Amino acid sequence: MDTMTFGELLDPPAGQPDAPMAPVIPVIVLDDPRHAVPLARACVAGGITLLEVTLRTPAAFEAIRRIATEVPEARVGAGTVVALPDLARVAAAGARFVVTPGLDRALVAAARNLGMPMMPGVMTPSEVMAALGEGLTVLKFFPAQAAGGVGMLRALAGPFPTVRFCPTGGVDARNAPEYLALPNVVAVGGSWLTPAAAIAREDWAAITTLARSAASLARGAAAVP
Numbered sequence: 548m549d550t551m552t553f554g555e556l557l558d559p560p561a562g563q564p565d566a567p568m569a570p571v572i573p574v575i576v577l578d579d580p581r582h583a584v585p586l587a588r589a590c591v592a593g594g595i596t597l598l599e600v601t602l603r604t605p606a607a608f609e610a611i612r613r614i615a616t617e618v619p620e621a622r623v624g625a626g627t628v629v630a631l632p633d634l635a636r637v638a639a640a641g642a643r644f645v646v647t648p649g650l651d652r653a654l655v656a657a658a659r660n661l662g663m664p665m666m667p668g669v670m671t672p673s674e675v676m677a678a679l680g681e682g683l684t685v686l687k688f689f690p691a692q693a694a695g696g697v698g699m700l701r702a703l704a705g706p707f708p709t710v711r712f713c714p715t716g717g718v719d720a721r722n723a724p725e726y727l728a729l730p731n732v733v734a735v736g737g738s739w740l741t742p743a744a745a746i747a748r749e750d751w752a753a754i755t756t757l758a759r760s761a762a763s764l765a766r767g768a769a770a771v772p
Contacts, residue, residue, distance in 0.1 A: 551662070551664050552664055552684075552685070553644065553664040553665065553666045553683070553685040554684060554685045554711070554733075555664070556597070556622070556643070556644055556664045557597075557685065557733055557734065558733075569594050569595050569596070569597070569734075569761065569762040569764075570723075570727050570733075570734050570735065570761070570762075570764045570765070570766040571595065571723065571734060571735055571736070571737060571740060571761040571762070571764060572597050572598075572599050572713065572715075572734055572735070572736045572737075573590060573595060573598055573599065573736075573737065573738070573740040573741050573758070573761075574599055574601060574626060574715060574736050574737060574738045574741075575598060575599060575600045575601060575610075575626075575738075575741050576601055576603050576604060576738065576741075576743065577600065577604060577606050577607065577610045577746070578604050578606055579606055580606045580609035580610045580613055582610075582746055582749070583600070583606075583609070583610035583611075583613045583614050584613050584614060584617045584618055585749065585751050586741060586746060586751065586754060587614045587617075587618040587621045587623065588618055588621075588751070589751035589752070589754040589755045589758065590621070590740065590741070590754065590755070590758045591618065591620050591621050592755045592758070592759075593754070593755040593756065593757070593758025593759035593760075593761070593762055594758060594759055594762030594763075595740065595758040595761060595762055596620060596621050596622055597621075597622045597624070598614065598621050598622065598623045598624070599624050599625070599626040599646055599736065600614070600623060600624070600625060600626065600642075601625075601626040601627040602625055602626065602627045602628060602629075602633055602637070603627055607625070608636055608637065608640050609640075611623055611624075611625055611637055611640040611641060611642050612640040612641055614641075615640065615641025615642070615643075616641065622643050622644070623641070623642060623643060624637075624642050624643050624644035624645060624646060625637035625640075625642040625644075625645050625646070626645075626646040626647075627646070627647075627648060628645045628646065628647050628654065629647065629648065629649075629651075629654075631653060631654065631657055634654060634657050634658060634661070634663075635657075635661075638661050638663060642663070643663070643664070644663060644664040644665065644666070645658055645663055645664075645665050645666075646665070646666045646667075646668075646687055646736075647665065647666075647667045647668055647687075648668040648687075648689055649667065649668045649669075649674075650667040650668065650669055650674050650677055650678055650681075651667070652677075652681065654667075655667065655681050655683070665683070666683075666685055666686060666687050666713060667683060667686060667687060668686070668687040668688075668689035668715075669686045669687070669688065669689070670688065670689060670690070670694040672703065672706065672707075675703065675707050675710060678710075679707070679709075679710070684709055684710050684711065685710075685711050685712075685713070685733060686710060686711075686712055686713070687712070687713050687714075687715055687736065688700060688712040688713065688714040688715070689714075689715050689716045690715070690716030690717060691714035691715055691716045691717055691718055691726070691735075692716060692717025692718070692722075693716065693717060694716075696714075696717075696722075696726075697722075697725055697726060697729065700712055700714065700726070700729050700731060700732060701729065703731065704729070704730065704731045707731075708731075710731060711731055711732070711733040712731055712732050712733070713732070713733060713734045713735060713736055714726050714732060714735050714736070715735065715736030715737065716736075718735045718736065718737045719737055719739045720737075720739050720757075720760070720761070723735050723737065723761070723764060724764060724765070727764055727765060727766050728765075732766075733766070734766070737761075739757065740754065740757045740758055740761050741754055741757075742754075742757075745757075
């Protein structure tokens with residue numbers, strides 16, 4: 548099966564209906580699937596259309612299904628995918644991409660067979676090389692701050708000029724611009740766009756405001772490979 552790459556998901560080829568994504572991917576944790584649709588609509592209203600719903604709660608699968616069904620203008624995917632059965636479940640729920648905290652070749656192969664773009668997590672040069680060996684050039688740098696942050700990404704740019712990173716883990720509104728200024732950073736991932744407190748009180752206007760601010764951040768990366 549032909550598979551869209553994660554780079555194509557981030558920066559669709561000419562003639563595709565999807566617009567290039569904003570420079571921030573919200574890392575979403577939901578305890579109640581009823582919140583999924585209004586949250587997705589709030590993000591889209593603020594210009595954030597690529598949504599990562601993490602498999603950190605039992606509500607995640609139903610949340611993905613509802614967003615995929617009811618908010619077609621959003622491109623919803625699954626994060627924190629660590630097992631093959633979960634990959635099959637998120638695909639059945641309508642996820643359009645998967646993000647993993649680490650690099651697992653069995654998951655890479657299964658996602659490719661399903662036709663789902665994957666962005667695996669890496670934090671060392673050896674892991675980047677392993678990902679390149681699998682044909683993957685857009686990688687999650689995780690946990691970004693703990694793994695060396697901006698300095699580590701600068702160091703990785705030299706030996707890996709074709710790789711683009713999405714740093715996640717410790718990235719927030721304060722330091723996101725510093726990451727996005729790097730030429731090998733195509734986007735950042737963060738939970739600050741969808742804070743638990745705002746979700747709990749169903750303050751969708753606040754989330755739209757956060758999304759709009761995030762969508763306006765400048766992205767310094769070169770074209771996605």
